[in-house]
Amino acid sequence: MKEKIKKITVDSTGTIREVLRAIDRGALGVALLVDPGSEKFVGLITDGDVRRALLKGLGLESSVSRIDHPETITATVDMGMDEISAMFSEPIRVVPVLDDERRVVDLAIFDTRVYFPVAEPKFGAAELRYVSECILTGWVSSAGKFVTRFEEQFSEFCETKFAVSSSSGTTALHLSLLALGIGPGDEVIVPSFTFISTANAVTFTGAKPVFVDSEPSTWNINPVEIKKAITTKTKAIIPVHVYGHPANMDPILDIAREYNLAVVEDAAEAHGALYKGKKVGSLGDMGMFSFYGNKIITTGEGGMIVTDNEDLAEKMRILRDHGMEPKRRYWHSVLGYNYRMTNIQAALGVAQMERIDQIIEQKRRNAALYAKGLQDILGITLPPEAVWAKNIYWLYSILIDEAEFGMSSKELGKQLKKRGIETRPLFPPVHQQPIYNTGQNLPVCEKLSRCGLSLPSSVNLNGDEIEKITNEIRNIQ
Ligand SMILES: Cc1ncc(COP(=O)(O)O)c(C=O)c1O
Missing domain, CATH: 3.40.640.10 (Type I PLP-dependent aspartate aminotransferase-like (Major domain))
Known part of the structure; x- marks a missing residue:
């Protein structure tokens, strides 16, 4: 958590650009402002606060002190979980936890994600x-x-x-x-x-x-x-x-x-x-x-x-x-x-x-996390990456061997859906689509289509969420 706090912390004398960078680094939608000398907590800025400030005409080099933001709700280290939980509401999803010196020592994060879509855009x-x-x-x-x-x-x-x-x-x-x-x-x-x-x-x-x-x-x-x-x-x-x-x-x-x-x-x-x-x-x-x-x-x-x-x-x-x-x-x-x-x-x-390189990096990072969580599960084949290739894992897609895994890809998709995890079958071969229907026998693509499943591949997913998804797959098996 110390690392996370560091990532999203910005000096209260900094610029809007620095705040945006911190928001981006932490992927929590917020940055923490601290006094550069004492490291005391000054306030919390959300991506929405920054958006409104930019729309009002402030520039990236404007001082963060010019961003309007509501008073931050904070917790203290002596508070119990119930007390902290009561502070969350729809807009308040991150509550800084302060020590006696008003330094941020922890973050209470309300993870409202109960549904994981296969894909979603990321805007700023x-x-x-x-x-x-x-x-x-x-x-x-x-x-x-x-x-x-x-x-x-x-x-x-x-x-x-x-x-x-x-x-x-x-x-x-x-x-x-x-x-x-x-x-x-x-x-x-x-x-x-x-x-x-x-x-x-x-x-x-x-x-x-x-x-x-x-x-x-x-x-x-x-x-x-x-x-x-x-x-x-x-x-x-x-x-x-x-x-x-x-x-x-x-x-x-x-x-x-x-x-x-x-x-x-x-x-x-x-x-x-x-x-x-x-x-x-x-x-x-x-x-x-x-x-x-x-x-x-x-x-x-x-x-x-x-x-x-x-x-x-x-x-x-x-x-x-x-x-x-x-x-x-x-x-x-x-x-x-x-x-x-x-x-x-x-x-x-x-x-x-302006963010495409970051998106690709995040896709590859998430793919590596999926691979870590899934590689030892019997009956799952991970997506390919040839030695000459850099795969950008548009949709992280796996193949399920029904006999080894103990269930078809279709059934796994149904089970995951019940747990709020959206999946998608891989493309049905085009030669079999009613408008073409050529009667060809193309075994490789027919197998890919039968056994393949795309997992949630949004760049908004974090490591904990991918771990949750891979654990669900392991538990379903
Ligand atoms: C392989 C492939 N080709 C073509 C298209 C068509 O692109 P669009 O949906 O933008 O028309 C898509 C995506 O939708 C695609 O996945």
Whole structure:
């Protein structure tokens, strides 16, 4: 607890930036102010107090003394648990415990979390500030400074020359295929083990998605199977970096070169994942990302395509904007779409990009905690991480061997739900979905789907909460 107190403590002469850093470090939503000389407790600042101060016009370098905050409720070391518990209410979840000298010696924390969702977004003061700016200035549609800023931040993050935002990951993928000129009569190779929209984007163009099985070692599209699926009609491959683990890109890129195929990476679930040290999305001709609410970062709905190819980037910019010629307004020489991202979405994106590295770090930290808690449980296979990969564990997903674990993944999901722990089955193979139903036999993805379960993967989870979840799994077995 001493360590925790230290993490969230700031001198009362400090700045708002220092308070925000302390709030972030402690993940309790509060910072403690102490007198720099005597270390006596001065007050408690919540993330809400900071948000209101920033909205009122204070800056990050303003003094913390300028933040308005209600009088802090504190406890003393001689109080009993019942007395301290009575101090908690909906807004009061952390009560500093003081010694006779008014120094903080303990924290009483009311952990109200009784429900653990599979995913949830994490927002802070910057999101509120930037979105408010859109509303206050009236720039709410797709013109506005945040769209360009978000695209610049994102291409820099992915180490690519260009980034083109769009209204969703699905529309981004559709744009990428349109820019490549893919259409009726063409085939595009996709993994069956993915979310439906990878295949649907191909279908939207009039081309045919051709489904391929996964590798058991990475859960991603199997390069050996890709080669078998190539025909004279094949125009492109869409490897998906599923659940945050990169696909094995070198063999895929070799095949693409050999057969002159385009490669569009579906990195909807893998922002920041690395393949041999390189960011996913930057390896193929284009890379697509989703910013849906459960993704690594979110803009509510939203998507992005990154590329080093200026011609493709330009085509996608035109196609997302009704096919309007860039130099002649209301002049349309191609059939385009309205797939633009709004300034409000991008404002969220800009704020989220300021914390993306922390989010990824937290995802990996939580994955390590899950691994520690689950590794010795019979019948559980942990998510993969190949030696050449940095998995960002979008959703921390495990496989359950029914015979060894003593229960199916579906039954485990039901049992966890009764305990307030949400889980989600892994994607049903797309080749078996009613709209495609190809009658293929793709055993690896069928098994992944049958045995897989995603566990709560929110970055808001702390170590104690992950321990609670892993203990529940152990007890259920
Ligand atoms: C693998 C994959 N591809 C594509 C998408 C589509 O993204 P969006 O929901 O933003 O349209 C998603 C996510 O939803 C996804 O998980």
